[in-house]
Amino acid sequence: MNRTIKKVAVLGSGVMGSRIACHFANIGVQVLLLDIVPRELTADEQAKGLTLEKPAVRNRIVNSSLQAAIASNPSPLYRKSDASRIKTGNFDDNLQDIATCDWTIEVVVERLDLKQSLYEKVEKVRKPGTLITSNTSGIPIHLLAEGRSDDFKKNFCGTHFFNPPRYLKLLEIIPTPETDPAVVDFLMHYGDLYLGKTTVLAKDTQGFIANRVGVFAMLDVMQNMQKLGLTVEEVDKLTGPVIGHAKSATLRTSDVVGLDTTINVTNGLAQGLPNDEAKDVFQLPDFVQKMGENKWLGDKTGQGFYKKMKGEGGKSEIYALDLATMEYKPSQKVKFPTLEATKLIEKLSDRYKVLVGGKDKAGEFYRKMFAGLFAYVSNRIPEITDALYKIDDALRAGFGWEQGPFETWDALGVQKGLELAQAEGKTVAPWVEEMLAAGNATFYKVSEQGVKQFYDPESKSYQAIPGVENFIILDNLRSAGKVLWKNSGASVIDLGDGILNVEFHSKMNAMGSDVIQGLMKGVDMAEQGYRGLVVGNDAPNFSAGANLGLVYMFALEQDYDELNLMIRQFQQAMMRMRYSSIPVVGTPHGLTLGGGCELNLHCDKVVAAAETYMGLVEFGVGLIPGGGGTKEMTLRTAAKYEEGEPEFNLLRNTYMTISTAKVSTSAAEAFDLGFMRRGDEVVVNSNRVIAQAKAAALELAEAGYTQPTQKTNIKVHGRGALAMFQTGVFAMKEGNYISAHDQKIANKLAYVMCGGDLSAPTEVSEQYLLDLEREAFLSLCGERKTLERIQSILTTGKPLRN
Template identity: 85%
Template sequence: MNRNIKKVAVLGSGVMGSRIACHFANIGVQVLLLDIAPKELLPAEEAKGLKLDNPAVKNRIVNASLQAAVAANPSPLYRKPDAARIKTGNFDDNLQEIAGCDWTIEVVVERLDIKKSLFERVEQFRKPGTLITSNTSGIPIHLMTEGRSDDFRKYFCGTHFFNPPRYLKLLEIIPTPHTDQAVVDFLMHYGDLYLGKTTVLAKDTPAFIANRVGVFAILDVLQVMTRLGLTVEEVDKLTGPVIGHAKSATFRTSDVVGLDTLMNVANGLAQGLPNDEAKDVFQLPDFLKKMGENKWLGDKTGQGFYKKVKGEGGKSEIQALDLNTLEYKPGAKVKFATLEATKPIEKLADRFKVLAAGKDKAGDFYRKTFAGLFAYVSNRIPEITDSLYKIDDALRAGFGWELGPFETWDALGVQKGLEIAQAEGKTVAPWVQEMLAAGHTTFYQVSEQGAKQFYDIDSKSYQAIPGVENFIILDNLRATGKVVWKNAGASVLDLGDGILNVEFHSKMNALGSDVIQGLLKGVEIAEKDFRGLVVGNDGPNFSAGANLGLVYMFALDQEYDELNLMISQFQQAMMRMRYSSIPVVSAPHGLTLGGGCELNLHADRVVAAAETYMGLVEFGVGLIPGGGGTKEMTLRTAARYEDGEPEYNLIRNTFMTISTAKVSTSAAEAFDLGFMRRGDEIVVNSNRVLAQAKAAAIELAEDGYTQPIQKTNIKVHGKGALGMFMTGVSAMKEGRYISDHDVKIANKLAYIMCGGDLSSPTEVSEQYLLDLEREAFLSLTGERKTLERIQSILTTGKPLRN
């Protein structure tokens, strides 16, 4: 049957339930969010004379939870107004409304008796054939269906979201023996395509896949650090970005998530896994038990493995817990020779051999933790899953690892990893040695067609990973010789079907001369031999902006001719891209700032990941957008002058967007700020962005794309609007909201957007605005305060307001 999800009921409005509701609202689904009605009045309610049956009282819990979610930072919503799609209620008055819902998700407290009791009530109102799932992270899914009808059990399974649901990509689907296969297939597809998740099919085993392996990895680290005498700061240095994990690493992450959560999962695993060969690892170390007794649970209680205190002069400082004395001490500088050896190695996969070969305590740490992890995951097949790639998918999507355990093992070398595990006394599953003996030396390989394949234990052969045929993975194309052209900062790859892709691979994907050359080369080749061009990459971020270090160096040396040439070339590249004879589609994701935003402004179409943070941020470093961004935003505003809203209001709103360096908190908000426009697209699953961008380029080409002509009729308002802006800026200065240097930058921005000091409204060309833009940018690079702002960003990463 065709199944459409138009309305979802979320039962339970706690941190998890309210945020699941918000994410469904993000994708346009109507949500019914319910929770229990209070049993007692609050003093404020009594003072108002309210009774328990008053609607405001009965919905107090659910409304407070939703309000807290909407106010949270980072926000669980793409746009605050999306909260209007969520209707609240309580189990007493509104449970019958689930009859009109296509999917009911239970997210109440982790107690089987409470869940079963709620499901008994749900079955009175649920429409037969509709989906019913539980978000439990630990309770066996099959136990929840006891006493339920055949229809309930047929459409019931586990859907384990990870918190926060908007940002963490993992969704584990856990069927019971009674779940209809069509339901499983639907949820796997819906989670991927509509919710933007990496959907992983898990077996109904304790903690499923991600938490089973992830919590093992954390607790194993605790045991190894104790044996080696390492500190909290040292372990966080060893388990952070250097191995492709989050910057918060092990202990800072634990503080953020909450140590009670870690301990609850660990205790549940310790009790539920009597036959696990590594069951001793799940026994909490004494220091963790003591922290639990002391209520040192992390950020929620103000202290955990770290604690913020007032230092000398009242300045805040972060202290770390000494696990031997349980006293907090000032942070110490961490340095290991092994880590120093990896600094020149940019590619993550290339670091692991160096890390495992270290001769210091860091090397010991890596050998012991790799050994434990490799042995553990090898022995979890087929217990928790039949396919090794699912373990990697779960850890990458749920714990934010860049490489999963088997991918890490591949990077180190399967044979080498096996030897390390054996040397540390760990027992690896026999299938690994059988795989090696058969001549298969890796867990993954790329086929001649560019598809990633995994080693399938049952068939003893490599099989295609299901679902990835819908993704474009540039590394796989590179491995199969699809690179058409490259330099140090960019590559041009053949995506097939007549579409090229320009990929950046500079640091933070900054737009320097190499990247500009790559863009121009991509357009040139596409115009000659292809029918469309995509600009996108697989990096963590699309682009953090132009190469600010190069701007600073030229400005410091007063090389203004070089700077002028650099800005001119950037502008020309944007215009070349915009006015090429083939369609150009940009595919942004993550940080898309400054020059990265300007590039997207000049694409024929933008196909953005939902998690795209786009903005013209040049004001923060004392500059104005100089790569065509000011011109393009002025042009776009002028195109809206016939909409009916006063023209000065429209241009003022655009001015404020640029002058306050606003960055969208999502692609949806990028529409609100004018960085994206009608015809541009949002893709919820970032893995699908490049494929969708390619499809958009094909669509534009097949629709008969014709080369556009530069605009010469952009309406600007001259002195009239310029006076308005300068008066407003002066008032901001008088109110001490901005500095003298802010005034100077703002007035230069206004000058460009008004077309200079023209005596009356006039139509001007794009090149006219570009020239004004370049002149303003150049003049600001000669200001000492601008150089101070750039230096602050380059050295500290923090903006300076001077």
């Protein structure tokens, strides 16, 4: 049957339930959020003379939970206004309303009896044929469906979201034997396309996939920590970004999530896995049990593996738990020769051999850690999944690992990993040795067509990963020889069908001369025989902006001719993209700041990931946008003047966006700030962005794209608007809201946006505004306080308010 999800019911408004509701509201779905009715009045309710029968009291729990979610940071909503799609109620008064819903998601307390009791009530009111799923992480899915009707069982399965649902991409789909395969197919597709998830089909086993392997890895790290006598700080240094894991690593992550959660999940796994060959790993270390007894549960109780304490002078300092004494001591910096040896190795997959080859305690730790992990995941096939890529997908999307266990093993070398495990006394599943004996040296390979394949132990052959045909993965195209040109900072890659892609691969995708060269080369090549150009990459962030270090170096040496040339080249590249003979499509995602934002402002169309944090942030380092950003935002504002709103109001709004360095918290908010405009697109699943951008470029080409001409009729207001801005800035300075240097930058920005010292409103050209913008940028580079701000960002990463 064709399913359309217009309205969803979420049963349970706790941390997970309220945030699942918010994410459905993000994508435009109407949500009914329900919870229990309070059993007694609060003191505040009693003081107001309310009774338990009042709607405000009956819906207090659900409304309080939703408001707490909306107020949380980071926000579960793309826009605060999206909350209007969520209607609240309670199980006693509003359960019958789920008859109007296409999908009911249960997210109540992890107790089988409570869930089954609720399902009995739900079955009486839900419309036959509608979806019913549970977000449980610890109860077997098949037990939940016991005693229910055939229609209920047919449309029921587990949908395990990870917290926070907006930001963590994993969605595990866990069917029962009675679940209709069509339901599973629908949920896999819907989760991917509409919810933006990496949807992973899991078997109904304890912990499913991500928690089973992820919790094992965490506990194995803790046990190796004890064996080797490592400190809390050392473990987090060893298990963080150096191996492609989150900065919070292992123990800091436990503090953030809550040690009680770690304890509960571990105990559940220990009880449910009596036959697991690594069951001893699921026994909580003594120090974890002691921390649990002391209620040292992490951030929620103010102390866990780490604790903020007042140091000398009352300044807050981070202390770490000494596991030998169970006392807190000032956090120590960590140094290992093995880690020092990897500092210059940018590529993650190249680090592993150095890490396991270390002769110090760090090297010993890595040998034990990888040996245990490799053996464990090999033995989980076919127990928790038939396909090894699903384990990698689950750990990347659910735990934030840059590479999954099998991808890591591939990077180290399968034979090397096998030997590592055997040396540590671990037993690897027989299928791995069979794979190697048959001449298959890797778990993954890329076909000549650029399609990633995985090794399937059952068929003893390589199979294409299902669903990847919907994605364009640049690494795969690179492996298939599709790179047409490259330098140290950028590559031009053939996406097929007449569309090229310019990819950045500088540090943080910063835009220096090599990236600008790549952009110009991409446009030149596309104009000489292709149909369009995409600017996109697979990195976590689109671009952190222009190469600030280069700007600082030229400014410090007072080499203004070189600096002027650099800014001019940046502006010319932006204009070259905007006024080329082929359509250019930008793909912002993650951080898209400064020059990265300016680039997308000059594309014919933008296809953005929903999680796009876009902004012109130059003000924070004592500058104004100098790569065409000030010009383009002024142009876009002028284009709105005919829509009726007072012109000065529109201009002031844009001015405030730039002068306060506003950054969108989502692609939706980027529309509100003017960084995206009507006709631009938002893709919820970031894996689909480049493929959608290619389709958009083709659509523009097939619609008869014609080369546009530069605008010469941009209305600017001259002295009239300039006086308004200068008066406002002066008042801010006099009120001590901004510094004298802030005032200087703000006035420079106003001068450019008003078109300079013009006596009356005038129409000017883009080039006129670009020249003003560049002059203002260069003059600010000559200011000592601007150099101090740039230096602060480069050395500490923190803005300086001087």
